[in-house]
Amino acid sequence: MSLNINNLTFKPTNEYHLNDITLNFKPGKMYTILGRTLSGKTTFLKTIAGLLTPDSGSINFEGNDFLSIPVWNRNIAMVYQQFINYPHLNVQENIEFPLKQRKMDPLLIQKEVSQAIKQVGLIGFESRKIQELSGGQQQRVALARSLAKKAKILLLDEPLVNLDYKLREGLREEFKKLFSGEEASQSILIYASTDPLEAMQLNGDIIVIDEGRILQSGSAKEVFENPSSAKVAEITNDPAMNINKGSIENGNLILNQDIKFPLPAHLKHMPSGKYLVGIRATDLHLDEQGFNFDVDISEISGSETFLHLHNDEVKCVATIEEVRTYEVNDRVKINFDLSKIYLFKESGELEHSPYKN
Amino acid sequence: MAKIILDNIAHTYNPDASDPLFALKKMSLSWDDGGRYALLGPSGCGKTTMLNIMSGLVTPSHGKVLFGDRDVTRVITEERNIAQVFQFPVIYGTMTVYENLAFPLKCRQFPEDQIDKKVKEVSEILNLQDFLNNRAKGLTADQKQLISLGRGLVREDVAAILMDEPLTVIDPDLKFRLRRKLKEINAKYKTTLIYVTHDQNEAMTFADNIIVMDQGEVVQAGSPKELFEKPQTTFVGYFIGSPAMNLYECLASSSNEVSIGSLKLKVQANINNSQSKNLKLGIRSEFITVENSFGDNTIQADVNEVEDFGNYKLITASCDDMKIKAKVKREQDVPSEKVILKFPSEHCCIYENNKLI
Numbered sequence: 275m276s277l278n279i280n281n282l283t284f285k286p287t288n289e290y291h292l293n294d295i296t297l298n299f300k301p302g303k304m305y306t307i308l309g310r311t312l313s314g315k316t317t318f319l320k321t322i323a324g325l326l327t328p329d330s331g332s333i334n335f336e337g338n339d340f341l342s343i344p345v346w347n348r349n350i351a352m353v354y355q356q357f358i359n360y361p362h363l364n365v366q367e368n369i370e371f372p373l374k375q376r377k378m379d380p381l382l383i384q385k386e387v388s389q390a391i392k393q394v395g396l397i398g399f400e401s402r403k404i405q406e407l408s409g410g411q412q413q414r415v416a417l418a419r420s421l422a423k424k425a426k427i428l429l430l431d432e433p434l435v436n437l438d439y440k441l442r443e444g445l446r447e448e449f450k451k452l453f454s455g456e457e458a459s460q461s462i463l464i465y466a467s468t469d470p471l472e473a474m475q476l477n478g479d480i481i482v483i484d485e486g487r488i489l490q491s492g493s494a495k496e497v498f499e500n501p502s503s504a505k506v507a508e509i510t511n512d513p514a515m516n517i518n519k520g521s522i523e524n525g526n527l528i529l530n531q532d533i534k535f536p537l538p539a540h541l542k543h544m545p546s547g548k549y550l551v552g553i554r555a556t557d558l559h560l561d562e563q564g565f566n567f568d569v570d571i572s573e574i575s576g577s578e579t580f581l582h583l584h585n586d587e588v589k590c591v592a593t594i595e596e597v598r599t600y601e602v603n604d605r606v607k608i609n610f611d612l613s614k615i616y617l618f619k620e621s622g623e624l625e626h627s628p629y630k631n
Numbered sequence: 632m633a634k635i636i637l638d639n640i641a642h643t644y645n646p647d648a649s650d651p652l653f654a655l656k657k658m659s660l661s662w663d664d665g666g667r668y669a670l671l672g673p674s675g676c677g678k679t680t681m682l683n684i685m686s687g688l689v690t691p692s693h694g695k696v697l698f699g700d701r702d703v704t705r706v707i708t709e710e711r712n713i714a715q716v717f718q719f720p721v722i723y724g725t726m727t728v729y730e731n732l733a734f735p736l737k738c739r740q741f742p743e744d745q746i747d748k749k750v751k752e753v754s755e756i757l758n759l760q761d762f763l764n765n766r767a768k769g770l771t772a773d774q775k776q777l778i779s780l781g782r783g784l785v786r787e788d789v790a791a792i793l794m795d796e797p798l799t800v801i802d803p804d805l806k807f808r809l810r811r812k813l814k815e816i817n818a819k820y821k822t823t824l825i826y827v828t829h830d831q832n833e834a835m836t837f838a839d840n841i842i843v844m845d846q847g848e849v850v851q852a853g854s855p856k857e858l859f860e861k862p863q864t865t866f867v868g869y870f871i872g873s874p875a876m877n878l879y880e881c882l883a884s885s886s887n888e889v890s891i892g893s894l895k896l897k898v899q900a901n902i903n904n905s906q907s908k909n910l911k912l913g914i915r916s917e918f919i920t921v922e923n924s925f926g927d928n929t930i931q932a933d934v935n936e937v938e939d940f941g942n943y944k945l946i947t948a949s950c951d952d953m954k955i956k957a958k959v960k961r962e963q964d965v966p967s968e969k970v971i972l973k974f975p976s977e978h979c980c981i982y983e984n985n986k987l988i
Binding site for chain 2: 408409438439440443470471474475477494495498510511554555556570571573574575576577580582593597602
């Protein structure tokens with residue numbers, strides 16, 4: 275079973291919503307489409323589902339031209355950000371609805387529905403009305419309906435984004451278990467998200483999308499360790515990877531007149547010239563021998579403090595692994611873990627990654 | 632501007648019932664002038680009821696609301712000098728940005744020159760100065776939300792700005808910008824800001840003081856650090872932090888030692904009554920460390936899963952019935968089968984009947 279997308283383009287106005295997308299999907303793992311809001315994630319999923327018709331390109335599923343098959347015959351299930359259920363039906367009726375439409379054998383319907391209810395942890399809720407459920411439970415119903423359909427392709431469009439923080443945390447863990455089991459081997463699973471941590475946790479392939487274009491696709495580990503461009507490095511990290519203009523001159527790595535380092539051994543082979551210098555917030559440390567930075571804002575997240583800093587035009591965020599209070603314009607000394615430096619060409623392409631050589 | 636005091640407030644929506652259900656159980660709270668607060672809790676915990684009592688949309692069934700010395704319990708919203716920002720921007724789409732910001736002052740019949748001065752000042756703070764003549768409906772979601780906020784700021788008599796999940800519609804990368812703006816405003820105008828959210832990250836990064844609510848009660852009020860390191864109840868331990876605090880039922884074996892099954896752990900709490908029932912030990916996943924050899928407060932556990940989140944790894948391990956989550960650095964080597972974990976005694980919190988000893 276495979277879903278092959280070739281040169282898919284959708285340009286309803288003078289901006290590309292999807293720009294020449296070519297991707298192949300197979301069962302067996304979760305694909306996470308990771309991108310910011312309005313990057314084209316939902317448009318992409320809707321095009322696969324048949325809710326939007328692309329301007330050009332092709333979608334093939336198991337060798338058939340998908341674009342000539344109407345929505346209702348595509349055998350696709352989709353879970354949306356909003357919890358979409360039939361408000362006048364109870365939980366059981368909501369889940370069995372698409373199966374009844376298909377005029378399936380009632381005994382088989384019962385079997386599929388009770389299995390789906392079990393999978394999403396809604397046993398005991400079968401006769402509840404939708405309004406009597408919490409947001410998390412409503413989203414479970416929508417998910418159960420999708421699972422019961424036994425669709426060959428399951429599309430999940432930021433299904434957790436409208437849930438309470440704690441519910442999101444719990445349900446994400448359940449999703450991961452659910453989709454690493456039998457489901458994954460029988461269906462193609464595509465999950466859209468804006469959250470890098472979510473994409474990492476789902477631990478399948480990450481497909482990075484920006485302005486309708488696929489910037490990189492690969493295993494979660496590969497995309498995290500070797501982002502193909504500075505843009506990818508920003509999108510796939512939270513806080514975004516710090517990217518600043520810099521250069522290599524006379525054996526030094528220079529960010530500005532203040533921040534300069536003699537090139538460490540592992541970077542000695544890099545040619546002189548201009549670069550974009552990337553470093554993650556977790557690889558900047560408070561250090562008395564470090565460089566002066568002024569605090570723009572400090573944010574505490576329980577166990578950590580995020581310091582938003584600048585030294586002239588060099589801007590960065592540093593994660594300090596303890597709770598400290600800083601005021602705006604306090605001066606701190608920060609050092610860079612040079613073993614974790616990324617170098618990108620001025621145009622953005624990756625030139626050096628700490629994980630590759 | 633003044634201190635806001637909730638004096639023995641309680642609220643029930645059905646005061647005539649024989650055994651009324653209280654949306655807000657009896658409590659007293661005060662909000663210092665110029666403070667930056669977050670009201671945090673899951674859906675249905677009573678936070679919106681509390682907000683509505685402060686703004687005057689709800690009159691509490693019990694107790695008094697004081698602004699400084701003035702009793703405003705029965706004063707209507709319009710006369711309370713409270714500004715509100717809601718989840719979704721509430722703006723006049725057909726008016727320009729300037730007209731939107733001037734509106735609250737026009738309604739109060741301020742002289743034109745004074746209005747002009749104030750609108751220009753506030754628009755600069757909010758970076759809206761270049762859009763003053765644009766129609767508000769053409770702006771981005773975060774700009775619209777800034778206008779809602781700006782309408783509160785133009786009035787110098789505002790006692791507090793109440794914000795109900797104001798960043799819901801804002802893109803993740805813009806959220807930071809808006810949070811910084813809010814902090815700047817708080818520093819400049821010393822306006823009390825009260826921010827309602829279910830999202831612990833937003834509460835932690837925004838506020839100096841967080842009030843955690845659960846089931847109509849204030850369960851803890853304190854700094855982000857206090858909430859993280861010394862949660863006063865097991866609910867706070869669960870609700871704050873991601874993942875939730877590890878919690879285990881335990882028995883007291885002495886005043887500073889507890890046992891979980893056959894495991895004995897030293898703690899720094901002083902357990903007065905070693906007979907006490909319903910004791911729990913809580914420890915943050917951030918404080919559990921991976922060790923190479925056995926020592927004080929170590930435990931051997933089976934590794935169930937190691938998840939790579941990029942900036943850190945999350946170990947899920949088990950030992951008999953204990954499920955343990957430990958957050959460690961990405962570079963940390965984790966054995967694939969058995970791991971030795973340390974529960975540092977200074978980070979072990981002991982709860983009796985779910986309250987911290």
